[in-house]
Amino acid sequence: MSDQYVKVQVEQMKSFGEDEEKEGVDTEEQVPGSSPSASVSPDHPTGTDASSTSLPCKQTGKSRSKPGREDKRHTSDVASQGSVVSSEKNLNRLGYERTLQVKGTGKILQRKSEPNGNYVTIHTSKNIEEMRREEGFKLAKKRRPVTVDTSKAKTSLEALKISIKQLKWKEFPLGRRTACDIYWHGVSFHDNENIVSGQVNKFPGMIEMLRKINLSRAVRTMQELFPEEYDFYPRSWILPEEYQQFTTQIHMVKEKDATVNPTFIVKPDGGSQGDGIYLIRDPSDLKLMTGSQAKQGVVQEYIQKPLLIDKLKFDIRLYVLIKSLEPLEIYIAKEGLTRFCTEPYQEPSQKNLSHVFMHLTNYSLNVHSGNFVHSDSQSTGSKRTLSSVLYRLAAKGVDIKRVWSDIIALVIKTVIAVVPELRVYYQADIPPGKPGPTCFQILGFDILLMKNLKPVLLEVNSNPSMRIEHEQEVAPGVFEYVPSPVDEEVKVGVIRDTLRLMDPGHKKTTRAGGFEQGEEIPMEEETQEKSQDETGTLPSLCLKQVYPKYFKQFNYLRLVERIAALFIRFLGVKGNMRLGPTAFRTFIRTCKLSGSNFTMASVDILYIDITRRWSGATPDSREAGMGLQAFVEAFFYLAARRFKSLALREQVVSLLELCESQLGPQSGVEERRSLSCSRALPRTVKTQTPCLANPQLSSPAPLRRAASQDYRHQRFKPRSLRANVEN
Numbered sequence: 179m180s181d182q183y184v185k186v187q188v189e190q191m192k193s194f195g196e197d198e199e200k201e202g203v204d205t206e207e208q209v210p211g212s213s214p215s216a217s218v219s220p221d222h223p224t225g226t227d228a229s230s231t232s233l234p235c236k237q238t239g240k241s242r243s244k245p246g247r248e249d250k251r252h253t254s255d256v257a258s259q260g261s262v263v264s265s266e267k268n269l270n271r272l273g274y275e276r277t278l279q280v281k282g283t284g285k286i287l288q289r290k291s292e293p294n295g296n297y298v299t300i301h302t303s304k305n306i307e308e309m310r311r312e313e314g315f316k317l318a319k320k321r322r323p324v325t326v327d328t329s330k331a332k333t334s335l336e337a338l339k340i341s342i343k344q345l346k347w348k349e350f351p352l353g354r355r356t357a358c359d360i361y362w363h364g365v366s367f368h369d370n371e372n373i374v375s376g377q378v379n380k381f382p383g384m385i386e387m388l389r390k391i392n393l394s395r396a397v398r399t400m401q402e403l404f405p406e407e408y409d410f411y412p413r414s415w416i417l418p419e420e421y422q423q424f425t426t427q428i429h430m431v432k433e434k435d436a437t438v439n440p441t442f443i444v445k446p447d448g449g450s451q452g453d454g455i456y457l458i459r460d461p462s463d464l465k466l467m468t469g470s471q472a473k474q475g476v477v478q479e480y481i482q483k484p485l486l487i488d489k490l491k492f493d494i495r496l497y498v499l500i501k502s503l504e505p506l507e508i509y510i511a512k513e514g515l516t517r518f519c520t521e522p523y524q525e526p527s528q529k530n531l532s533h534v535f536m537h538l539t540n541y542s543l544n545v546h547s548g549n550f551v552h553s554d555s556q557s558t559g560s561k562r563t564l565s566s567v568l569y570r571l572a573a574k575g576v577d578i579k580r581v582w583s584d585i586i587a588l589v590i591k592t593v594i595a596v597v598p599e600l601r602v603y604y605q606a607d608i609p610p611g612k613p614g615p616t617c618f619q620i621l622g623f624d625i626l627l628m629k630n631l632k633p634v635l636l637e638v639n640s641n642p643s644m645r646i647e648h649e650q651e652v653a654p655g656v657f658e659y660v661p662s663p664v665d666e667e668v669k670v671g672v673i674r675d676t677l678r679l680m681d682p683g684h685k686k687t688t689r690a691g692g693f694e695q696g697e698e699i700p701m702e703e704e705t706q707e708k709s710q711d712e713t714g715t716l717p718s719l720c721l722k723q724v725y726p727k728y729f730k731q732f733n734y735l736r737l738v739e740r741i742a743a744l745f746i747r748f749l750g751v752k753g754n755m756r757l758g759p760t761a762f763r764t765f766i767r768t769c770k771l772s773g774s775n776f777t778m779a780s781v782d783i784l785y786i787d788i789t790r791r792w793s794g795a796t797p798d799s800r801e802a803g804m805g806l807q808a809f810v811e812a813f814f815y816l817a818a819r820r821f822k823s824l825a826l827r828e829q830v831v832s833l834l835e836l837c838e839s840q841l842g843p844q845s846g847v848e849e850r851r852s853l854s855c856s857r858a859l860p861r862t863v864k865t866q867t868p869c870l871a872n873p874q875l876s877s878p879a880p881l882r883r884a885a886s887q888d889y890r891h892q893r894f895k896p897r898s899l900r901a902n903v904e905n
């Protein structure tokens with residue numbers, strides 16, 4: 179890079195900073211701490227069942243831009259009740275106003291607090307919507323625009339620019355001398371290392387956690403504890419470690435029943451866009467080596483009977499926002515994409531195993547098929563909106579509400595599986611008490627619907643493509659990027675509404691440590707949707723909160739997070755990700771887990787044995803010691819020793835309660851409050867993961883547990899780090 183170029187860049191950056199100052203950004207001005215809450219009833223219907231979730235709604239470009247459409251619908255809902263509801267607003271700094279909406283009339287009564295504490299009633303004939311819009315404009319005028327550093331946005335840039343423009347926020351394409359509110363990274367948290375405040379759109383460790391091997395491991399741990407709840411992930415074996423288990427199991431199954439002929443899909447770890455993927459019917463067809471190196475990856479049960487539309491296999495790309503880790507907040511985009519194969523589907527046979535256009539739904543592969551249909555319509559072509567597909571299924575009589583609620587459950591459970599390790603990364607990169615940004619992230623869930631409509635998780639992408647152009651063959655063999663209205667429709671909505679949710683002016687301040695006992699679960703999604711658009715010019719949010727909304731239904735699953743909380747507590751030095759032998763001993767001592775039949779010498783042997791086998795297996799081998807996955811294994815072992823007569827889940831719950839009671843109130847406050855074992859205990863624990871297609875196949879997970887008595891079952895090798903980037 180020439181000096182001249184650097185100089186120009188610096189000058190440009192300066193002028194950006196200056197521009198911002200020139201444009202009358204009043205840094206003294208107080209950014210409102212919370213949005214003006216709309217006049218909505220505080221007694222929103224609380225979701226008690228994921229199935230009560232509203233369906234993805236079709237949003238055409240036209241309807242999305244209609245101001246206040248959602249508000250109107252809500253207002254009339256409220257109006258039909260014919261009673262009075264109240265909400266409170268900090269409308270000015272002097273007085274405190276309380277607004278009463280007279281249901282059925284659209285009228286608002288305002289009461290203003292006097293310095294003496296009395297309320298004075300002000301009558302107003304303005305309807306609620308006008309009021310809200312006026313307030314919105316006033317506030318939007320007062321607030322300085324939210325600043326977004328887009329210098330590292332890479333291929334998301336186009337969609338991001340459109341979103342920022344729609345929000346009337348301020349973009350810093352070359353970065354900024356002073357801090358921005360939001361930093362948009364194209365790949366990883368570490369794209370820019372010098373951020374000490376604001377919010378970054380990536381979590382540390384997400385890339386590593388969502389690689390195929392780690393995702394499989396994380397889900398497997400959950401399958402061991404909750405086999406029924408986690409039966410949405412195809413049985414997977416980790417390569418090369420579990421090659422032997424894989425071959426033995428397949429041979430056993432085939433010997434038992436010669437008519438069973440399962441197919442498997444082999445995926446390289448960290449691969450994306452279908453790269454290096456192939457199907458096999460016999461373990462001997464596995465290509466285990468690249469030169470002299472063993473290939474890292476997973477071999478997975480192939481779903482042989484997917485749901486077809488127009489005889490084609492398709493999968494769903496769903497966008498999921500993790501708004502915060504602690505407390506856990508998950509949003510799902512109501513609109514997603516479906517990607518279609520370009521060759522009619524047939525069940526796998528030796529003849530068609532290599533037909534990628536028949537078996538793999540990846541856009542990046544199928545776009546090169548002569549049959550790929552580019553279409554500007556959302557309901558035709560090889561890439562369509564999710565809502566268009568769901569409406570089509572609904573027209574055929576499919577219970578799409580059920581499908582949608584199963585999808586929500588799959589998403590929440592998957593996030594719960596990866597959160598424990600993410601928390602370890604998070605505290606290592608952004609130790610509590612040290613200045614640093616907070617994080618959020620959009621993930622891309624790839625989901626297949628089986629013929630029986632059961633959703634199956636294929637993978638989760640840490641960097642889903644946010645391109646709003648697609649590759650098109652403009653001349654034979656010549657590909658160009660051309661605008662894709664379908665992508666734009668979906669992706670701009672997801673980015674814009676993610677930004678709206680992350681707006682620092684709106685953010686609810688929540689303590690890093692989670693909920694206090696008795697503290698209310700954050701507000702319902704309906705309330706949030708309404709509070710986002712101050713000016714009334716933006717469509718309602720396309721992102722729907724699913725967690726903590728469905729807290730009650732899913733929180734009992736967060737057992738490994740409680741183990742992670744113990745692990746983090748004993749890590750000691752800030753920034754650590756691994757437990758040293760002394761810290762492990764301290765954990766055992768503090769929790770009073772040793773005794774005459776489990777001496778400290780045995781503790782040391784346990785530590786050495788497990789740590790040695792896991793060394794290199796954890797994605798981040800920055801230091802030596804025991805990583806979380808190894809600690810979880812040690813914990814399961816300790817639980818099995820101590821509570822022999824119980825089933826695994828009860829063993830783990832019992833040991834957790836024991837440890838937490840020794841440690842006092844600091845550990846897992848949120849978890850203890852919500853993860854009460856009452857839900858976890860009564861269920862019968864099955865030792866076998868239910869099989870999706872071939873009930874005869876058993877997962878390596880129970881084998882691992884069976885081997886837990888001598889906790890020596892796998893040897894893991896270090897893997898190279900590659901992001902599953904779809905850019």
Ligand code: ADP
Nearest residue numbers: 412449450451452453479480481538539540637
């Ligand atoms: P990549 O990250 O390379 O896209 P995926 O895991 O998404 O890898 O797999 C690529 C494609 O293969 C998927 O989009 C899907 O069409 C197909 N596929 C993956 N796993 C399975 C499976 N277990 N059963 C059936 N099809 C699968």
